[in-house]
Amino acid sequence: MDIGVHSNKQVMTMVEGMDKVIIVEGRSDKKRIENIIREPIEIICTNGTLSVAKLDEIIDATFDRDVYILVDSDDAGDKLRKQFRREFPEAEHLYIDRAYREVAAAPRNHIATVLLSANIDINTEFLV
Numbered sequence: 436m437d438i439g440v441h442s443n444k445q446v447m448t449m450v451e452g453m454d455k456v457i458i459v460e461g462r463s464d465k466k467r468i469e470n471i472i473r474e475p476i477e478i479i480c481t482n483g484t485l486s487v488a489k490l491d492e493i494i495d496a497t498f499d500r501d502v503y504i505l506v507d508s509d510d511a512g513d514k515l516r517k518q519f520r521r522e523f524p525e526a527e528h529l530y531i532d533r534a535y536r537e538v539a540a541a542p543r544n545h546i547a548t549v550l551l552s553a554n555i556d557i558n559t560e561f562l563v
Contacts, residue, residue, distance in 0.1 A: 453477050455501045455555070458493065458519070458526075460512065463539035468505070471547050474556040483511060485518055494522065502526040503553055508533040529553055 455476045459465050465478045479493055504519050504526050506512035519526055529549050535541035547561035 453500075455503065456497045457503045457505055457529075457555075458497075459538060460506050460515065461539070464505070464507075464537075467539045467541070467543070468546055468550070471543055471550060471557050471561050472555060473558050476555065481506075481515060485515065490518075490522060497523070503529055503555070505529040505531070505538055505549070507531075507537045509536050527553055 453475055455474070456479060457468065457472075457476055458479045458481060459468065460481055460483055462480055462482075465480050469478055477496070479496060481489065481493070485493075502523050502525065504516060504523070506515045508531055516528060519528075529552075531538055531541045531549060532545060535545065538546070543561045544563060547557045550557050551562070
């Protein structure tokens with residue numbers, strides 16, 4: 436992006452508006468949560484596995500930002516969490532109830548409550 440074509444106010448808004456990142460496993464997880472969230476947050480998909488190149492890409496994309504990890508409550512999700520704990524020790528881990536197993540399968544009101552507990556601004560219609 437060429438910052439020179441934007442006013443200072445626009446640049447500040449873009450930087451301030453995307454100071455949070457949620458990392459999920461797949462596109463279905465991303466689709467499940469993106470309309471629940473009211474504030475501008477980047478949602479990054481790992482697509483289930485983390486290669487060194489993908490991990491480097493995520494590290495670059497999340498530099499100096501608040502990082503939240505929201506992965507499935509299954510063996511693959513647990514493995515990803517362990518890896519993220521090593522690579523992103525400052526990240527906040529968000530958990531869906533194990534009964535739902537997958538973020539994409541969890542009810543929207545449950546996901547909304549989980550996100551709200553992390554002080555993420557959500558559309559309140561999903562709390563019902």
